[in-house]
Amino acid sequence: AQSVTQPDIHITVSEGASLELRCNYSYGATPYLFWYVQSPGQGLQLLLKYFSGDTLVQGIKGFEAEFKRSQSSFNLRKPSVHWSDAAEYFCAVGTPTNAGKSTFGDGTTLTVKP
Amino acid sequence: KAGVTQTPRYLIKTRGQQVTLSCSPISGHRSVSWYQQTPGQGLQFLFEYFSETQRNKGNFPGRFSGRQFSNSRSEMNVSTLELGDSALYLCASSPSGQGRETQYFGPGTRLLVL
Numbered sequence: 001a002q003s004v005t006q007p008d009i010h011i012t013v014s015e016g017a018s019l020e021l022r023c024n025y026s027y028g029a030t031p032y033l034f035w036y037v038q039s040p041g042q043g044l045q046l047l048l049k050y051f052s053g054d055t056l057v058q059g060i061k062g063f064e065a066e067f068k069r070s071q072s073s074f075n076l077r078k079p080s081v082h083w084s085d086a087a088e089y090f091c092a093v094g095t096p097t098n099a100g101k102s103t104f105g106d107g108t109t110l111t112v113k114p
Numbered sequence: 115k116a117g118v119t120q121t122p123r124y125l126i127k128t129r130g131q132q133v134t135l136s137c138s139p140i141s142g143h144r145s146v147s148w149y150q151q152t153p154g155q156g157l158q159f160l161f162e163y164f165s166e167t168q169r170n171k172g173n174f175p176g177r178f179s180g181r182q183f184s185n186s187r188s189e190m191n192v193s194t195l196e197l198g199d200s201a202l203y204l205c206a207s208s209p210s211g212q213g214r215e216t217q218y219f220g221p222g223t224r225l226l227v228l
Binding site: 032034036041042043044045046049051090094096097098099100101102103104105106107 | 118145146147149156157159162164169170172204206208210211212213214215216217218219220221222224
């Protein structure tokens with residue numbers, strides 16, 4: 001069975017500073033990896049996804065993530081954070097035969113200081 | 115295309131009652147998955163339906179059930195509600211729930227059990 005760990009429960013960064021949110025996964029084969037963002041009281045919005053190929057993937061809102069098989073990681077990055085990025089971020093893993101069943105990390109809450 | 119819609123958005127019930135939540139997937143999507151989100155347990159997979167058949171099931175008691183109709187719309191039912199069932203229930207859809215697919219999430223139904 002697959003699992004996902006997001007080591008940071010809460011991160012605070014200043015507006016304009018860079019951001020990196022960590023995600024580690026456990027899965028026997030190449031996983032399908034996703035990052036979602038959730039604003040308070042809302043559903044999940046997909047930021048980016050990785051299925052195969054280029055290990056650096058670009059997403060919406062200026063986010064990118066890098067898949068590192070050797071470290072079982074899929075960290076999310078943004079070079080310059082905006083106040084509107086404050087939200088909760090979830091890393092998720094899926095598998096080719098069970099794309100309808102994702103396993104989520106516990107989430108990282110991002111606070112942006114003015 | 116319209117996104118995933120969930121009704122109702124908010125619901126208040128009392129212990130022992132039952133509740134039915136509804137989800138309409140994106141047009142053309144045949145896989146519908148349900149997740150429960152709570153502060154203590156995070157995002158947990160409930161079940162997935164495809165072509166009116168439950169294809170995957172998470173680790174929830176039998177009080178949680180679901181079904182899917184021929185138009186891919188899905189309902190989930192929780193019987194004999196407990197206080198711990200208070201949560202945000204998220205529905206997600208994808209074309210087939212297999213392969214390189216992304217799940218698209220609805221806004222959720224927030225259930226409060228008193």
